[in-house]
Amino acid sequence: MPQEKRDFDKEAASWDENPARTRLAEDVAEALKKALPLSPAMDAMDFGCGTGLVTLRLQPLVRAITGIDSARGMLEILNRKIDHYKLDHVVTLLADLDKGDLLPGNFDLIVSSMTLHHVKDPA
Numbered sequence: 001m002p003q004e005k006r007d008f009d010k011e012a013a014s015w016d017e018n019p020a021r022t023r024l025a026e027d028v029a030e031a032l033k034k035a036l037p038l039s040p041a042m043d044a045m046d047f048g049c050g051t052g053l054v055t056l057r058l059q060p061l062v063r064a065i066t067g068i069d070s071a072r073g074m075l076e077i078l079n080r081k082i083d084h085y086k087l088d089h090v091v092t093l094l095a096d097l098d099k100g101d102l103l104p105g106n107f108d109l110i111v112s113s114m115t116l117h118h119v120k121d122p123a
Contacts, residue, residue: 008050009073015051016077025053028113038062042108052078054113055090064089068103070096 008015016022032038032054038061046055049067051074059065067090069075075092082090095101 008069008071012051012071012073012077015074016053022053025057025113029054029057032058032111033061036109038109043106044109044111045103045105045107047103047110047112049078049092050074052081052090054111056081056085056087058111059087059090062089062109064091066090066105066107067092068095070094070098070101 038044038058040061040063042062044058044062044065046052046058046065046067049055049069050071052067055065055067055078067075067078069078069092072094075094078092081087082092093104095103097103
């Protein structure tokens, strides 16, 4: 059963200010780095990327990474970070699986953190 939809667009501006959230993203990224054979030859996707807390920690280790989220506000924050750090191998895509949006392309790796409980039918 999906968690009730929250207004992530409104929450986006202050999302990164929560220390527990940023610490969790650090822990998730470190666990992924240890568990996965990340390489500069990989194209990756971060599904439900939010403001990119995990995305940006993985991006130095892969060729390209696509951050996908259903909240425009979250992607706006991530896009500002991408522009600020001049990252040309990080792109974003607004997509909502609950509305039938399809995910593009082929990826060597798909990661997702704290997302699936928001998806109506994760299968």
